[in-house]
Amino acid sequence: MSTRFYPRYHLGNPQLRVFLPNFVMKLIKPPHPQPPNVATFIVSTQMTKFDIQNYLEKIYKVPVASIKTHIHMGEIKRSKVGGYLIKDDDYKIAYITMPKTETFEFPDLYPTEKEEAMEKEMNQIKLLQKDWSKKIQQHKHRPGMPSWFGA
């Protein structure tokens, strides 16, 4: 349950117990549409299906019916500058099927209300900037003139 060194196992050895699991799991939006009771994760490439099941059931208390994993090879591309090869990291993607009673839909993490509020603020700032530049124009050809005087 960790990326650390595992000692060798011989028949009759005690069960290895890891108290500080090192693995990290990212919940992602599936690249292809999935049924409602399927959640998609990117997990450490060293994780097995048993590891994933224990992790979710014990740490997050998520019931797991079945797991399908595969290691996705990172893209190999050429650099635009220099023409050398670049490879993205490999990652393991896991499709966790939960019991049919459970459903999960990846939420939209960027609510439109906040975005609209931000845009409004930016527009107001732009208007203020315009007004200010216009105001400065009044005394462009009179350096040192106090702004108390009007146009």
Added chain:
Amino acid sequence: MSVLRQTRALFSTLATTLSRLHVSHTSVVTTVPAISVFHPLRVGKYTAGIHTSTNLRNLSEFFDDKKNWGEQEVKVGRSWKKDELRIKSNDDLHKLWFVLLKERNMLLTMEHDAKQEYRLFPNPERIDKVEDSMKNLEDVVVERNRAYWMLETGETGERPAGVITDDLGIRRRRQFCQHFIPSWMHHRKKETIHRGAAVCKFQRLMREKNFVTKRRYYRRVRGHVYMLWRRFPNMNVEALQQQYPEVDVRLLRKHKKARGHHLQNEA
């Protein structure tokens, strides 16, 4: 069982448990019963306060607090320091580890989604803070474990390591592996150790390279000491020797390179 029936069943169990709670107005309630939040009269059937599929709440731990979604800045505290972790008990550290792990998962999930959506991920240093805290926690646990093992057994329980000379003759620090058979059964015969002409040549050149770097270093130190003697002929010799222990400072003082244009040197 349909969602509606499940909700009704849940409420019925809550109602019965509440009726069993005998809390009189005169008695002092020392513990707040957790069920009081979900009083059936206050909570409707279809509010978001209760989920019949408990899964939703558990997977929502992979996401940040809802009020932080779409924010430009999220304020957080600093990472845990080692001294702060050393005063905690093992149980506390164990619990803290999982808290940090879940937080790390949550932050990485949010970062990944931000990258996919080409959006700003606020305060990415949060991930570094969590990772620092986890590293410090692990270091503290390793300290305690090592101390315990040394007291009980006289050796650390960690993977043994040592300095070995590899096939190219370079001394490296290597962590040892476990084998099914003892070393005298698998130890390589001298004939199979690769020591051909190429390796000999490599070792010769490597030794030369190391010697050259060492020579350059000593020359640099000597040159610096000469310069110091030239500029400051009345230095404290013991202090200078302490600063440059690799060279004999007294010997260098007598060299012509250490002679400066001073009154005592004029004819």
